[in-house]
Amino acid sequence: xxxxxxxxxxxxxxxxxxxxxxxxxxxxxxxxxxxxxxxxxxxxxxxxxxxxxxxxxxxxxxxxxxxxxxxxxxxxxxxxxxxxxxxxxxxxxxxxxxxxxxxxxxxxxxxxxxxxxxxxxxxxxxxxxxxxxxxxxxxxxxxxxxxxxxxxxxxxxxxxxxxxxxxxxxxxxxxxxxxxxxxxxxxxxxxxxxxxxxxxxxxxxxxxxxxxxxxxxxxxxxxxxxxxxxxxxxxxxxxxxxxxxxxxxxxxxxxxxxxxxxxxxxxxxxxxxxxxxxxxxxxxx
Numbered sequence: 001x002x003x004x005x006x007x008x009x010x011x012x013x014x015x016x017x018x019x020x021x022x023x024x025x026x027x028x029x030x031x032x033x034x035x036x037x038x039x040x041x042x043x044x045x046x047x048x049x050x051x052x053x054x055x056x057x058x059x060x061x062x063x064x065x066x067x068x069x070x071x072x073x074x075x076x077x078x079x080x081x082x083x084x085x086x087x088x089x090x091x092x093x094x095x096x097x098x099x100x101x102x103x104x105x106x107x108x109x110x111x112x113x114x115x116x117x118x119x120x121x122x123x124x125x126x127x128x129x130x131x132x133x134x135x136x137x138x139x140x141x142x143x144x145x146x147x148x149x150x151x152x153x154x155x156x157x158x159x160x161x162x163x164x165x166x167x168x169x170x171x172x173x174x175x176x177x178x179x180x181x182x183x184x185x186x187x188x189x190x191x192x193x194x195x196x197x198x199x200x201x202x203x204x205x206x207x208x209x210x211x212x213x214x215x216x217x218x219x220x221x222x223x224x225x226x227x228x229x230x231x232x233x234x235x236x237x238x239x240x241x242x243x244x245x246x247x248x249x250x251x252x253x254x255x256x257x258x259x260x261x262x263x264x265x266x267x268x269x270x271x272x273x274x275x276x277x278x279x280x281x282x283x284x285x
Contacts, residue, residue, distance in 0.1 A: 007150030008097035014080045017101040019048035024139030026101045029080035035073040037142040039064045065176035067186040085170045086151040100140025109134045130167040187254045187280040190223020213237035228278035238266035
């Protein structure tokens with residue numbers, strides 16, 4: 001075994017396999033009786049966690065950060081080693097190690113950062129992610145990506161092109177953990193949106209004038225948008241005093257209003273305009 005892997009392996013006892021109440025996946029024990037994992041790995045509010053060499057332990061979902069898709073669990077994992085988080089994104093070609101436990105024991109693989117910081121959309125919001133080449137088996141999502149000094153760079157979360165993986169960076173993961181533990185959650189609308197360029201084409205096709213905005217394709221039942229009276233086919237053109245030209249305008253305006261009780265929406269319904277009051281929901285599980 002290469003000596004460079006020793007710092008990475010020091011984190012092995014913090015990798016948590018997820019069992020009953022979860023899809024195949026794993027998480028990371030982060031101290032203070034908490035485990036961080038991906039919300040997509042969970043199917044209930046209570047799951048089973050398993051640290052190496054220890055019996056299964058029940059864990060409770062404290063909350064989910066819907067903006068990033070990160071969940072925090074309350075679990076008896078205080079005996080896991082302390083986690084050291086990386087403060088910056090790694091450079092291209094930097095050596096990295098992916099750790100995970102898909103339910104069959106610890107897996108550690110080596111790779112490298114394959115691109116400079118990439119920006120993708122995660123739950124609608126733009127986020128810089130780490131693309132790397134350290135392969136992991138199916139069911140190891142939620143495990144840590146570690147540098148050659150043993151610092152956690154992020155959580156392995158997404159499959160990219162064949163041979164590449166994406167990790168959510170540690171700075172974003174830590175911010176999500178803080179929001180969950182403090183009960184602060186970025187507001188959500190509960191709508192599926194059609195991008196502005198496609199929305200303009202659709203409006204033209206039915207003889208409606210061009211207008212900047214976000215076209216609502218569907219509204220989730222019991223969501224803030226549904227409560228406010230937003231309908232599929234509405235064009236959302238303004239949130240409070242912010243004109244919405246693209247989806248980034250929407251999420252920036254929502255994030256700036258974290259903690260607010262409600263916002264005002266202006267929608268165009270066919271050719272008429274309507275003002276709606278939308279109650280904000282933090283998405284706590």
